[in-house]
Amino acid sequence: MEVKLLSPEEITTIGVGAPRKVYFPESLRELRFLLKENLPVIGGGSNAVLSDSTTPLISTALFRNCTFNGDTVTLGAGVRLSQVLKLQQKMKFSLFEFLAGIPRATVGGLVAQNAGAFGEEVKERLLSITYFDRESGEVLEMEKEEIERGFGYRKTPFPEKGTILNATFKIRYEPGIRKKIAGFVSLRLSKQPPFYLKTAGSTFKNPEGESAGRLLDLVGLKGFSIGRIGFSNKHANFTVNRGKASFSEFKELVEEARKRVETAFNLRLELEIKIF
Numbered sequence: 001m002e003v004k005l006l007s008p009e010e011i012t013t014i015g016v017g018a019p020r021k022v023y024f025p026e027s028l029r030e031l032r033f034l035l036k037e038n039l040p041v042i043g044g045g046s047n048a049v050l051s052d053s054t055t056p057l058i059s060t061a062l063f064r065n066c067t068f069n070g071d072t073v074t075l076g077a078g079v080r081l082s083q084v085l086k087l088q089q090k091m092k093f094s095l096f097e098f099l100a101g102i103p104r105a106t107v108g109g110l111v112a113q114n115a116g117a118f119g120e121e122v123k124e125r126l127l128s129i130t131y132f133d134r135e136s137g138e139v140l141e142m143e144k145e146e147i148e149r150g151f152g153y154r155k156t157p158f159p160e161k162g163t164i165l166n167a168t169f170k171i172r173y174e175p176g177i178r179k180k181i182a183g184f185v186s187l188r189l190s191k192q193p194p195f196y197l198k199t200a201g202s203t204f205k206n207p208e209g210e211s212a213g214r215l216l217d218l219v220g221l222k223g224f225s226i227g228r229i230g231f232s233n234k235h236a237n238f239t240v241n242r243g244k245a246s247f248s249e250f251k252e253l254v255e256e257a258r259k260r261v262e263t264a265f266n267l268r269l270e271l272e273i274k275i276f
Ligand SMILES: Cc1cc2nc3c(=O)[nH]c(=O)nc-3n(C[C@H](O)[C@H](O)[C@H](O)COP(=O)(O)OP(=O)(O)OC[C@H]3O[C@@H](n4cnc5c(N)ncnc54)[C@H](O)[C@@H]3O)c2cc1C
Pocket: 013, 040, 041, 042, 043, 044, 045, 046, 047, 048, 060, 077, 099, 101, 102, 103, 104, 105, 106, 107, 108, 109, 110, 111, 112, 113, 114, 115, 116, 117, 158, 159, 162, 163, 164, 165, 192, 199, 200, 201, 202, 274
């Protein structure tokens, strides 16, 4: 099995922290062996920040299967969103167009985070999930009813419950999908920092009925920086790494944001970003 020492920029989109060892299992047997050691699983690292820990990570990059069956598609956890969008355009079907423009995200990460945008969520397209159950050590299936019960706004039982191996989605023939994808990319660009900046997407989850970005803006954090890291000038909930920021700079920024929002609104912001 391949193991590499990778830079934070190679592991995550925001590039905070220090280099880390990453394992690339190719089979279930190799994955099972690594999971026994309790190592965390990372996808594209687009909602992730590396801490100062030295615990190696498991990458799902080599779990790349893709099988069509009528109006469904089964995708391996390591398949990239960009690859799915290419397939959608080639074969003219609807699936993840509302997420178009998110860099590096994988199917495993999109499912584990129940990613969503513009009023749509991954959960709505999901039919079933095949996962490696942490407790029993067996490969199990999660069906639609359980997904309905367990998935909410950026909330799922994963990765705590286990490691997603692949997921099956309902697809729909959509002749105008190319235009729809382009439309979502433009919409995203109008609201978020430009694609070339180093960010991990939303830093905090939106509190119920509120927008974390709006609250951060109200407490003066839009464009605010600590050291080499700060909140975007365009969207206050997007943390941007303006150089080679350290994990302690990231932590300081998060604590400052929480302190200001708590003082002003008596509300504790919950991190959407996962720390590894
Ligand atoms: C510019 C930008 C814009 C973004 N916009 C959005 C947006 O509009 N909406 C949105 O929801 N998100 C958005 N994000 C955040 C991010 O893309 C999503 O959360 C995405 O789902 C993360 O996928 P990933 O593969 O990168 O996961 P990672 O960041 O690698 O991991 C995220 C979580 O998923 C878990 N995970 C990954 N793979 C597996 C697996 N196989 N089994 C179990 N658990 C797993 C990890 O352990 C971790 O807890 C954005 C990010 C960026 C950089």
